[in-house]
């Protein structure tokens with residue numbers, strides 16, 4: 001039996017409509033040309049497709065097309081935004097949180113080596129960072145705040161609009177890692193006043209290896225990849241027409257389906273939670289969460305045994321595979337879980353192709369596994 005896929009926060013399958021649009025941009029008969037080729041029709045057509053996709057993504061984010069920079073994914077976008085801002089300074093202070101994605105934390109660690117100061121805010125039990133926390137951390141030399149919109153392990157949603165307001169008052173730039181946000185929350189960079197927003201195509205049914213950085217008009221960053229001066233000098237390299245076309249369509253579809261999917265997945269989430277709460281010792285990690293992510297810990301079971309028992313479910317555990325050992329999730333530890341409970345936590349992340357049947361099956365599998373493991377140790 002193929003496992004039920006409940007790991008949409010790790011990645012999503014490409015939507016069949018997106019795959020079709022991408023396939024039409026590969027071969028000689030299709031739209032394969034270099035969008036930078038100005039001297040022939042092939043190039044013009046590719047450029048038109050790229051600019052159409054840029055418009056689709058801009059509409060989804062509520063910005064201007066000229067504020068979109070194509071990248072290889074949210075990892076690159078985070079690097080470009082944070083290093084791109086800091087490159088314009090000799091030193092300074094950055095505010096981020098302890099539960100950011102590694103693509104932000106590792107960049108900040110790198111900048112610490114180069115002499116920048118970094119404050120890592122500890123999340124509240126909900127998994128959120130409050131405006132007050134950010135306000136209290138502000139210093140005279142703060143140049144950048146970098147916080148995620150939606151946490152990838154918990155699904156918790158940060159009060160980005162309020163944090164943006166504070167940053168504007170303090171004249172500090174705000175970068176938001178929005179990889180888990182598009183299609184899940186109503187992202188609107190204009191309304192919220194965000195300066196930089198990282199986006200990842202494969203989190204919303206587009207291809208992997210594709211992303212974008214929203215750069216608000218007038219905001220300066222240093223390029224991190226030089227050569228050719230594409231994307232107004234901010235990110236060089238021949239544009240991958242098929243990837244871009246896929247991402248543009250995926251963004252349009254994800255935002256068009258947002259409210260409907262949110263309602264459908266909220267109901268499924270409630271089914272999952274209610275079903276699992278029939279067990280004792282079940283706790284939901286994080287609060288104020290998106291509809292598609294639920295992180296649950298199970299007391300009195302061994303995490304590794306639990307995951308092994310759930311071979312019919314494709315889920316993520318509260319353990320990160322290091323080279324030799326399993327380390328408990330730094331996100332779960334930061335919101336107060338001990339090592340044992342962090343290991344015995346599961347992230348269920350649902351998506352476009354998740355059915356009620358899948359969720360009912362997941363409840364049965366987890367319930368059976370937890371009861372069996374508890375009976376063995378009782």
Ligand SMILES: *Cc1c(COP(=O)(O)O)cnc(C)c1O
Nearest residue numbers: 073074075101103152179180200
């Ligand atoms: C997936 C993810 C990333 C990395 O995105 P890639 O496109 O895979 O590089 C960064 N931040 C968050 C919050 C993510 O969920």
